[in-house]
Every structure is written in C-alpha cells, then in structure tokens.
Amino acid sequence: MILKIIKEFVSFALMAGLPIGAVLVVQHPGQAGNALAQGIAVGIGASVIISLNVLVRFIFFRLKWFRFSNMKNAQEQFNLGRIRRESLVIDASKAPVVGGGLFLGTNRLLFIPRRGTSGREPLDIPLADVDSVEIEGIDMAKFFSGGLRKRLAIRTKDDRLYQFGVWDTEGWHAMVNAVLLEKGR
Numbered sequence: 001m002i003l004k005i006i007k008e009f010v011s012f013a014l015m016a017g018l019p020i021g022a023v024l025v026v027q028h029p030g031q032a033g034n035a036l037a038q039g040i041a042v043g044i045g046a047s048v049i050i051s052l053n054v055l056v057r058f059i060f061f062r063l064k065w066f067r068f069s070n071m072k073n074a075q076e077q078f079n080l081g082r083i084r085r086e087s088l089v090i091d092a093s094k095a096p097v098v099g100g101g102l103f104l105g106t107n108r109l110l111f112i113p114r115r116g117t118s119g120r121e122p123l124d125i126p127l128a129d130v131d132s133v134e135i136e137g138i139d140m141a142k143f144f145s146g147g148l149r150k151r152l153a154i155r156t157k158d159d160r161l162y163q164f165g166v167w168d169t170e171g172w173h174a175m176v177n178a179v180l181l182e183k184g185r
Contacts, residue, residue: 008149009047017043061088061101070115071101074122080105085175090165091123092151102164104176109154111164123162127183131157133176135169152176 021039089102100113111123134153150169154162
C-alpha cells in the first residue's frame, strides 16, 4: 500500500510539474534545465498539499468525523452485518462525482455519500443482484471524475453499472468476488 501511495505521489508530481516546466522552458529557453527543475518543484509542492488533503480525509473517514459522521447511522440503518471491507471512495457512476464511503457487508455493498452532499442518497446494492465485478482501466475521457485511476465496476443483473474509484482496486475486486463465491455465486 505504501508503494502504491508513493507511486501516485510521484506520478502526480510529474504530471503537474512537467507541463509547468515545459511552459517555463518556452518562456526562458536559455535556462531550460533550471526552468524544468522549477516546474517539477512546483509539481512536488502541489503533490505534498494534495497528499496531506487525502491523508486528512482518510483519518476523518476512519474515525467517522466531520463530513463522515453520518456513516455509522447509515451502516446500522442498512443492516450491513459484518463489514468485510470499507474504504474512502468516489462514486463515479453518474455526474457529479461524489466522495463517500464504500462498505462491503455480508449481504450488500453500500455507498454512503459524505455528509453535506446534496442530491445523493446512500446507494444500496444487494449482493444477490450483482452480475459481475470488474476492474476498469484508466480513462482519460473521464479525467475530472477519477479517470486517472482504475475503477471498481459493479454490474447488476438489471444491467446497471456502478463505478467506484477506490484505493486498492485489485483488493476490492478480489474481496467482492470472494464474498460472492461464499454466497454460491
């Protein structure tokens, strides 16, 4: 998990820093090396700020504080049973993309939007309704809705598709399939 976080940090630093560096190189062609280094430094600075923001969200999600304080009540309301896995996610199934928590219980998958998110209700997917669980690759066409990372795709028997941007997509994929296998599916 730590290596995955480091990889994300470095890739974002380069994605943010190289274009800025390229612009600075065009503006100051005589100082190309220095301009590129400044651009990468800006990218690293932006990565530090974004990484701290994500870390704080993970901590608040784990403790169920502030915008995640509604999660405990919804878990009880939907009778999840034993929680097999939980994670901070984005629901990229429809626009606008919404952050929240994804919970895998013994009988259902439950997405609970963060508190303060207007227009989105908890999404309850009974495991008996799940037809397939897949991993969708990176999709640059969905750049602003989590397109730079793989997504967990849940397709139901009535052909609805739910997409979640989760950390450890492969782990979620394996766990959901294992629970479905336990259910005899």
